[in-house]
Amino acid sequence: MGCNNEIQISLMPDLSENLSNEELVWEEIMKIKTMPISMAHKKELKAKLKSADAFRLQGFQQLKWQKRKICNCLKIKWLEFYNKFNLWSSSFKKIEGHCGAGVVEFFLFIKLLIFLNAFTMVVVLIVLIFPSVYWVESKEGTAPDLWNECGSSNESASIECCSAIYENTTRIVRPRVNMHYIMDIIQGTGWVETTPMYYSYYPNQQFSVGKLFTYHVPLAYIVSTISYFILFFLIIVRKSIKGFKQRMVETQVQYYLYSNSIFIGWDFCINNKISAILKQKAIFNELRSFLIADRPKFENRNRSKQINIIIIRLLISFLVIALIGSACFSVYLIFYYSIKLLQRDQTFMWAFLLEFATPVAITFYNIVLPIIFDVFLKFENRSMYQETRLCILRIICVRLSLLVVLLGSIYKLINCVREKSQCASALCSSPLCWETYVGKIMYKLLIVDVACKIGITILISCPRSILVRHFKNNFFQVMCKQELNLAKHVLDVIYIQIIVWLGSFYVALLPVLGLISMVIMFYIKRFSCIINYSLAQKVYSPSRAHSMIMSMLLMSYVLCLTTWLAAVSKITPSRSCGPFKGLPSVWKVLIDYIRTIPSWTVTCYEILFSVNFVVPLIFILSCIVYYYHTVMRSNKKMIVVLRKQLVLEGHDKQFLLNRLSAFIKQQDRRRKATENNGEIDVLLS
Structure with missing residues (x-):
C-alpha cells in the first residue's frame, strides 16, 4: 500500500514549478494582441506560450472557460463580418491618410446622424404617416358641404368652419408635371401642402381598429416626436461620455505627444504599401501640427506689443458684434417686407423670389460672415487653439442669432392679438395654419x-483647387489656397440637424430630407477634404475632435429641445388645421390620455413628481454625487503619489544600475591587472 502511494506521488506534477493553467495561458495570448511590438515578436511570444506546460482545467471551470472562449471567438467573427459591410470604410482610410484621424471622427459623426435620421424616419412612418394616410384617405369627403355652410368669413367661425376655410384655400387640382409642379416641390407649397408631409394633413380624430385598440392621431403625433427626441438624447449622451473618457486619458499624456506619435503611432496590422503610405502621411501631419501649435510658446513679446494686440482684439470684437447685429436686423426687415409684398398680387417669378428671400438672406450671412471673421483672425495674433475656439464661438453666435431672429419674427406674427372666435388674426394677417407656415420656412x-x-x-472651391495645383504663381497660391477648417464643417452639419430638429414637428417628412441631406453632405465634404483642400496646419486628435463635435451637438440639442418644449406648451395650436386644433396646448393631449389610464398609474405619476418625493431624491442624489466626487479627488491624489513613487523607483533603479556598472568596470580592471601580473610573472620566470 505504501509502495502504491509512493508511485502515485511520483507521478504527480511538481507544483514548485508554478505552472499556469489553460485559462491563464489563453489570457496571456489575448494580451499579446494589445502589445506595441512587431508582428514577428508577437508570433514568437505566442509560440512560446503554446509550447509551455500548463494544467488542464476540470469540471465546471473547464466548461466556464470554453464558454468564454466561444463567446470571444463569436465576437471577433461578428466584428470581422460587420467590418466587411461597414459603410464607407475605404473612404475613412483615405481621409485619415490625407487629413488625419481627427477628421475621420467628423465623418463618423455624419454617419451617426445618417443612421439616427434613418431610425427617426422609420419611427415616423410606422407610428404616424402610414396609419394616418390609411384612415384619412378613407374618411375624406365631408369638408366641401361644411364649406358651403360656413362660407369664407374669418370672423366668428367655429373650429369646424376654420378647418373648412383652410381646406378650401389649399384645395387645388393637382397639376401635371410642369414648371408650376416643380416649383411647388421646391417651395413646399401648392399641392405639396396637402400631402402627409405637413402638419395640416393630420386630423384631430381617432380611429378604431376592431376591438383591439383605438388609434389616436394627436397622441401618435406627439409620441413619435418625443420618441425620437429621447433616442437622440440617449445616443448623444452615450457618445459624449465616451469622448469625455478618451479626453481625460489624453490630458494625462499631453506632455508626451511627440513620443506617443513616434513610438506607438504605427499600426502593425498594415500589410500593403498604400495603407502604409497613408499611415506615414497621417503621422507626418500629426507631428507637423504639434510643431506649429508649439511655435507661439517660444515667441517673445514685449509690453507694447501686448498692448497693441489687446487694442486690436477689442476693436475687432466690437466690429464682429456690429456685423452680427446688422445681419440680424436685415433678416428681420427682409422677413416683414417679404410678407407685406406677398399679400399683394405678384407675378409668379417675383412671388417665388419673395418666398425664398428670408432663407437666402440667412444662408448668405452664414456663408459670408465666417469668411470675414477668418480675415479678422489673421490680425488678432492668436494661437492655433485660440483661433479654433474663437472661430467656433463666432460662427455659433451668427447662426443662433439669425435663427433666434427668424423664430422671434414668426412668433410675433402668429401670436398677434385676435378674437377668440377668429380663425387667425386679421390685424397682422397671420396664417390660418401657422404650424404649416413654420414647416414651410x-x-x-x-x-x-x-x-x-x-x-x-x-463652382468655387473646386476651381480654386485646380488653379492652386496647376499654377505655381504666388498670386494663385495666396488667393486660391484653401485649408481645412474642421470646426466650420462640423457646424455646417450640426446646422442642418438643428433645422431638422426645429422643423420635424411641423414637417413630418423632414427627417427623410435630413437623411438625404446628410448623405449629400458626406460626399460633398469628402470631396472637399481630399480634392479641394491642401494639408491643414492643424491636425485634430481623434479624442479632441470627438469631444468638440459631441459637445457642440449636445448644446444644439438642448437649445432645440427647449425651443420645441416652449412652443408646444406656450403657443396655442391653430384653429384651422392639425391634430391639436381647438386645444389650449399640445400637452393637453397627454394630460387627457393620462386621465384615461388606470388610477394607480396616475397615483404613481403624481407621487413620483410630487415635492415629497422629488426633494428627498435630489438630496440623496446630491449625497451620491458628493461621495463619488470625494472618491475621485482621493483617486487623483493617489495617482499623484504613485507617479512620484514611480519616479523615485526609477531613480533607485538608475542608481543601482550605475553602481552595478561601476562594480563591473572595477572587476574588469582587476581582472585585467591580474592577467597582466600573470604575464609578467611568466616572462620573469
Whole structure:
C-alpha cells in the first residue's frame, strides 16, 4: 500500500514549478494582441506560450472557460463580418491618410446622424404617416358641404368652419408635371401642402381598429416626436461620455505627444504599401501640427506689443458684434417686407423670389460672415487653439442669432392679438395654419442651405483647387489656397440637424430630407477634404475632435429641445388645421390620455413628481454625487503619489544600475591587472 502511494506521488506534477493553467495561458495570448511590438515578436511570444506546460482545467471551470472562449471567438467573427459591410470604410482610410484621424471622427459623426435620421424616419412612418394616410384617405369627403355652410368669413367661425376655410384655400387640382409642379416641390407649397408631409394633413380624430385598440392621431403625433427626441438624447449622451473618457486619458499624456506619435503611432496590422503610405502621411501631419501649435510658446513679446494686440482684439470684437447685429436686423426687415409684398398680387417669378428671400438672406450671412471673421483672425495674433475656439464661438453666435431672429419674427406674427372666435388674426394677417407656415420656412431653409453648400463646393472651391495645383504663381497660391477648417464643417452639419430638429414637428417628412441631406453632405465634404483642400496646419486628435463635435451637438440639442418644449406648451395650436386644433396646448393631449389610464398609474405619476418625493431624491442624489466626487479627488491624489513613487523607483533603479556598472568596470580592471601580473610573472620566470 505504501509502495502504491509512493508511485502515485511520483507521478504527480511538481507544483514548485508554478505552472499556469489553460485559462491563464489563453489570457496571456489575448494580451499579446494589445502589445506595441512587431508582428514577428508577437508570433514568437505566442509560440512560446503554446509550447509551455500548463494544467488542464476540470469540471465546471473547464466548461466556464470554453464558454468564454466561444463567446470571444463569436465576437471577433461578428466584428470581422460587420467590418466587411461597414459603410464607407475605404473612404475613412483615405481621409485619415490625407487629413488625419481627427477628421475621420467628423465623418463618423455624419454617419451617426445618417443612421439616427434613418431610425427617426422609420419611427415616423410606422407610428404616424402610414396609419394616418390609411384612415384619412378613407374618411375624406365631408369638408366641401361644411364649406358651403360656413362660407369664407374669418370672423366668428367655429373650429369646424376654420378647418373648412383652410381646406378650401389649399384645395387645388393637382397639376401635371410642369414648371408650376416643380416649383411647388421646391417651395413646399401648392399641392405639396396637402400631402402627409405637413402638419395640416393630420386630423384631430381617432380611429378604431376592431376591438383591439383605438388609434389616436394627436397622441401618435406627439409620441413619435418625443420618441425620437429621447433616442437622440440617449445616443448623444452615450457618445459624449465616451469622448469625455478618451479626453481625460489624453490630458494625462499631453506632455508626451511627440513620443506617443513616434513610438506607438504605427499600426502593425498594415500589410500593403498604400495603407502604409497613408499611415506615414497621417503621422507626418500629426507631428507637423504639434510643431506649429508649439511655435507661439517660444515667441517673445514685449509690453507694447501686448498692448497693441489687446487694442486690436477689442476693436475687432466690437466690429464682429456690429456685423452680427446688422445681419440680424436685415433678416428681420427682409422677413416683414417679404410678407407685406406677398399679400399683394405678384407675378409668379417675383412671388417665388419673395418666398425664398428670408432663407437666402440667412444662408448668405452664414456663408459670408465666417469668411470675414477668418480675415479678422489673421490680425488678432492668436494661437492655433485660440483661433479654433474663437472661430467656433463666432460662427455659433451668427447662426443662433439669425435663427433666434427668424423664430422671434414668426412668433410675433402668429401670436398677434385676435378674437377668440377668429380663425387667425386679421390685424397682422397671420396664417390660418401657422404650424404649416413654420414647416414651410424650415423646409426652404434646409433646401437653400444644402443647395448653397453644393454650389460653393463645385463652382468655387473646386476651381480654386485646380488653379492652386496647376499654377505655381504666388498670386494663385495666396488667393486660391484653401485649408481645412474642421470646426466650420462640423457646424455646417450640426446646422442642418438643428433645422431638422426645429422643423420635424411641423414637417413630418423632414427627417427623410435630413437623411438625404446628410448623405449629400458626406460626399460633398469628402470631396472637399481630399480634392479641394491642401494639408491643414492643424491636425485634430481623434479624442479632441470627438469631444468638440459631441459637445457642440449636445448644446444644439438642448437649445432645440427647449425651443420645441416652449412652443408646444406656450403657443396655442391653430384653429384651422392639425391634430391639436381647438386645444389650449399640445400637452393637453397627454394630460387627457393620462386621465384615461388606470388610477394607480396616475397615483404613481403624481407621487413620483410630487415635492415629497422629488426633494428627498435630489438630496440623496446630491449625497451620491458628493461621495463619488470625494472618491475621485482621493483617486487623483493617489495617482499623484504613485507617479512620484514611480519616479523615485526609477531613480533607485538608475542608481543601482550605475553602481552595478561601476562594480563591473572595477572587476574588469582587476581582472585585467591580474592577467597582466600573470604575464609578467611568466616572462620573469
